[in-house]
Amino acid sequence: MEIATPEVAPIIVPEQQEKPKSGLEPGYLVVCWNDPVNFMDYVTHVFQRVFGWPRKKAEFHMLQVHEQGKSVLTRESLEKAEHYVHQLQKYSLHATMERDE
Amino acid sequence: MKLVRHAGERFEFQLGGREKDLLMEILGLYPRIPSAYQRLSKSAGSEEPNQRLLEEALAEQRRENKKQLQALLADREKMTENAQGWRLALTSAELEQLLQILNDVRVGSWVRLGSPESRLEVLDEKMAPDFWAMETAGFFQIRFLQMLEKGTNRS
Numbered sequence: 650m651e652i653a654t655p656e657v658a659p660i661i662v663p664e665q666q667e668k669p670k671s672g673l674e675p676g677y678l679v680v681c682w683n684d685p686v687n688f689m690d691y692v693t694h695v696f697q698r699v700f701g702w703p704r705k706k707a708e709f710h711m712l713q714v715h716e717q718g719k720s721v722l723t724r725e726s727l728e729k730a731e732h733y734v735h736q737l738q739k740y741s742l743h744a745t746m747e748r749d750e
Numbered sequence: 751m752k753l754v755r756h757a758g759e760r761f762e763f764q765l766g767g768r769e770k771d772l773l774m775e776i777l778g779l780y781p782r783i784p785s786a787y788q789r790l791s792k793s794a795g796s797e798e799p800n801q802r803l804l805e806e807a808l809a810e811q812r813r814e815n816k817k818q819l820q821a822l823l824a825d826r827e828k829m830t831e832n833a834q835g836w837r838l839a840l841t842s843a844e845l846e847q848l849l850q851i852l853n854d855v856r857v858g859s860w861v862r863l864g865s866p867e868s869r870l871e872v873l874d875e876k877m878a879p880d881f882w883a884m885e886t887a888g889f890f891q892i893r894f895l896q897m898l899e900k901g902t903n904r905s
Contacts, residue, residue, distance in 0.1 A: 685860075685867055686856060686865075688891065688892060689891075690794070690892065690895050691853060691891060734790060738808060739808070739850055740849070740853060741783060745790060747791055
């Protein structure tokens with residue numbers, strides 16, 4: 650007597666296309682937007698204070714804001730991104746955080 | 751206005767009598783930015799909890815800044831009269847706070863002017879006080895920044 654063994658097709662697990670992002674993953678961009686009211690020297694100063702950057706790096710991002718309309722300043726977890734946005738807004742800069750899609 | 755002494759965390763500025771009056775007038779306008787001006791995200795609506803938390807945090811920050819500003823201006827050790835005018839003594843933390851306050855007055859005045867994208871061509875009587883506040887706050891802001899840089903480079 651033959652025992653029938655069911656044919657088992659290999660299970661193909663589809664590759665996960667998108668992993669859901671938790672608040673701890675660095676999936677949030679801190680963006681500074683251009684406006685016609687904040688002085689360039691002031692923006693540079695604020696970047697240095699908030700991020701502890703050297704003047705050259707702060708100037709690079711300030712010029713990016715000025716010439717390209719915005720600059721991505723850092724990529725962080727939700728909590729850290731909120732912290733940086735709050736710090737930048739304390740100085741009245743036009744800063745937001747956006748999901749890094 | 752000029753930086754007369756900088757040692758470690760302490761800065762001392764010399765102001766003329768008119769400069770001191772102007773600075774006091776500008777600081778008296780703080781806060782000027784409307785509470786809902788800042789957005790947490792380009793996509794966040796005003797009803798989102800994080801947006802509300804941000805607005806509360808900024809409002810709290812402004813209340814604290816206002817309280818500390820009033821204490822600073824009332825402190826006779828901080829602002830003293832001398833033969834040349836007035837001597838303003840600030841720590842670097844107080845100077846940072848002063849820069850935030852001045853920029854709030856500048857940006858808030860710009861918002862009151864309708865957030866113009868380019869330089870205003872025509873000024874009427876109604877707009878003049880906000881334009882004056884925006885420009886005067888900017889003047890002090892730039893002077894403090896220049897002196898801060900000078901002081902930092904010197905030390």
